[in-house]
Amino acid sequence: MKTGRFWAWVTFILGACYFFIPLIATFEFSLRMRRGEYSFDAYSVVLGDARFQQTFSYSVIVAVFTIILGVLIVVPTAYWIRLRMPHLRPIVEFITLLPLIIPAIVIVFGYIRMYGSNSPLPFLASARGTDVLLIIGYATLALPYMYRAVDTGLRTIDVRTLTEAAQILGAGWTTIIGRIILPNVLIAVLSGAFLTFAIVIGEFTLASLLNRPAFGPYMQLVGANRAYEPAALAIIAFAITWGCMSVIQVLSRFAPKSANRPN
Amino acid sequence: MANISATATSETTGVMPPARRSSLRMATQWIGVAPFFIFALMFLILPTLYLVMGAFQNAAGEYTLENIWLLFQDPSIRLSYWVSIKISFWSATIGAFIGLAMSIAIVRGGLPNWVRSTTMTFSGVASNFAGVPLAFAFLATLGRLGLVTVILRDVFGLNIYGMGFNLLTSWGLIAVYLYFQIPLMIVIITPAIDGLKKEWGEAAATLGATTWQYWRMVVIPVLWPSFLGTVILLFANAFGAIATAYAFTGSSLSIVPIKLYAQMRGDVLHNPNLGYALAFGMIVITGIANVFYIWFRVRSERWLK
Numbered sequence: 001m002k003t004g005r006f007w008a009w010v011t012f013i014l015g016a017c018y019f020f021i022p023l024i025a026t027f028e029f030s031l032r033m034r035r036g037e038y039s040f041d042a043y044s045v046v047l048g049d050a051r052f053q054q055t056f057s058y059s060v061i062v063a064v065f066t067i068i069l070g071v072l073i074v075v076p077t078a079y080w081i082r083l084r085m086p087h088l089r090p091i092v093e094f095i096t097l098l099p100l101i102i103p104a105i106v107i108v109f110g111y112i113r114m115y116g117s118n119s120p121l122p123f124l125a126s127a128r129g130t131d132v133l134l135i136i137g138y139a140t141l142a143l144p145y146m147y148r149a150v151d152t153g154l155r156t157i158d159v160r161t162l163t164e165a166a167q168i169l170g171a172g173w174t175t176i177i178g179r180i181i182l183p184n185v186l187i188a189v190l191s192g193a194f195l196t197f198a199i200v201i202g203e204f205t206l207a208s209l210l211n212r213p214a215f216g217p218y219m220q221l222v223g224a225n226r227a228y229e230p231a232a233l234a235i236i237a238f239a240i241t242w243g244c245m246s247v248i249q250v251l252s253r254f255a256p257k258s259a260n261r262p263n
Numbered sequence: 264m265a266n267i268s269a270t271a272t273s274e275t276t277g278v279m280p281p282a283r284r285s286s287l288r289m290a291t292q293w294i295g296v297a298p299f300f301i302f303a304l305m306f307l308i309l310p311t312l313y314l315v316m317g318a319f320q321n322a323a324g325e326y327t328l329e330n331i332w333l334l335f336q337d338p339s340i341r342l343s344y345w346v347s348i349k350i351s352f353w354s355a356t357i358g359a360f361i362g363l364a365m366s367i368a369i370v371r372g373g374l375p376n377w378v379r380s381t382t383m384t385f386s387g388v389a390s391n392f393a394g395v396p397l398a399f400a401f402l403a404t405l406g407r408l409g410l411v412t413v414i415l416r417d418v419f420g421l422n423i424y425g426m427g428f429n430l431l432t433s434w435g436l437i438a439v440y441l442y443f444q445i446p447l448m449i450v451i452i453t454p455a456i457d458g459l460k461k462e463w464g465e466a467a468a469t470l471g472a473t474t475w476q477y478w479r480m481v482v483i484p485v486l487w488p489s490f491l492g493t494v495i496l497l498f499a500n501a502f503g504a505i506a507t508a509y510a511f512t513g514s515s516l517s518i519v520p521i522k523l524y525a526q527m528r529g530d531v532l533h534n535p536n537l538g539y540a541l542a543f544g545m546i547v548i549t550g551i552a553n554v555f556y557i558w559f560r561v562r563s564e565r566w567l568k
Contacts, residue, residue: 022442077295106546107311109523110309209528220510238388
């Protein structure tokens with residue numbers, strides 16, 4: 001067992017080196033902007049750039065709408081599947097996995113061809129319409145994560161009893177979903193939401209191909225033209241991803257652990 | 264929604280004749296899932312089908328296999344598929360083995376508890392840290408002025424760029440992809456290793472098995488379906504990725520997603536239908552990969568409950 005532990009430490013430390021050296025190197029590189037001394041100049045240049053502020057806030061707004069759209073589509077569906085149509089579950093699960101099978105670039109290629117200005121549904125004819133299509137595309141990409149998170153959350157509550165109790169008290173469907181089911185799976189929904197946020201905030205492919213001024217294409221542009229700012233952007237992006245994952249982990253502590261129904 | 268609640272009330276009061284009630288009930292059941300199916304149809308299935316149909320048509324709209332044939336004939340397209348498959352295959356395989364080793368180390372290696380929890384948290388972050396910033400991180404590390412390059416040159420006297428090292432190659436890209444492939448492997452395979460029951464090891468030891476026999480006859484047969492399944496998932500994950508590669512090398516590295524990106528930007532193939540075929544080829548490859556993934560997944564669930 002002694003040698004086993006030794007090799008376990010070796011494996012772990014080698015792995016840790018591979019993962020930490022690029023982070024340290026990127027951080028060090030981002031501090032090198034002023035010749036001869038370390039400074040946070042690259043960060044102040046990036047954060048002070050008007051284009052950074054515009055693209056970043058654009059991406060935050062898009063992410064928020066993506067989350068809202070995702071919740072509106074996924075929560076009622078997952079609820080209804082659990083309550084009334086369990087036989088459809090394999091089909092729905094398969095569809096929610098499709099965005100992992102079909103690459104994002106293929107999905108957006110289809111959008112560009114199907115929803116161009118001459119099509120019956122000309123999303124791409126206006127900037128606002130393209131924003132909507134971008135949000136829809138992101139909601140599609142986030143579908144696997146959102147559905148899994150919500151479905152796991154629903155598994156821990158007794159959907160049927162809650163629904164019947166609410167119906168007896170005279171609640172309609174919107175009340176049931178909005179005021180009974182959603183608060184009960186809120187932690188699961190929030191986990192899905194933060195994961196969606198982490199995915200959407202720096203996404204490049206869709207935003208670039210739909211020509212929207214998002215954070216991902218901005219980072220790519222900076223990377224092609226600047227030396228030290230990209231490293232600062234990489235550190236900022238890593239911090240955002242880290243933040244989202246930490247929130248998810250903190251949330252998971254509040255989530256109910258065991259299912260109180262056999263299914 | 265109003266429609267559903269109206270039926271629900273009439274159901275509870277029971278004024279409708281049974282036959283009509285059940286057919287109406289059937290219809291309202293579907294209304295509950297209709298938004299999802301309409302959304303999936305409009306923004307996932309139909310756009311994909313549109314490209315697939317286009318792949319089998321020529322410019323005049325007649326059905327043909329010519330585009331598919333061209334995928335195999337055109338040397339630059341064939342090369343891009345080959346490079347893509349090579350990068351995805353090696354980043355998946357190497358990432359899977361390293362991830363498995365790390366996973367076994369943190370679960371079975373007798374390391375303190377914080378090692379495991381830290382690794383799992385970090386893996387969750389790193390598996391989502393892809394795209395443009397990841398490319399920046401590696402350029403800042405191993406680029407011409409990167410920290411590691413500079414330290415190797417100034418401290419160890421090793422000028423790796425003088426020795427012919429170049430980060431902007433397919434092997435460089437594989438090294439970058441490993442940064443999200445290894446953590447993804449750790450996230451997926453650790454529960455499977457947790458599923459190896461202690462009793463199996465004890466039972467094997469009681470029956471006089473050596474450690475090697477225990478691994479060969481118990482651990483590997485139980486783990487291999489999840490292992491192979493995850494390798495395939497990693498393959499598909501790398502195959503569809505474009506942002507990292509694009510930010511890393513621009514369009515100099517000819518992998519399929521970058522070729523498709525260039526085609527969408529400016530019809531570089533001078534044949535829109537060939538572009539559809541390029542996309543179709545990607546779906547076929549990731550689709551086949553996922554069929555295998557599901558198959559392995561079903562096999563692995565038999566043991567790991």
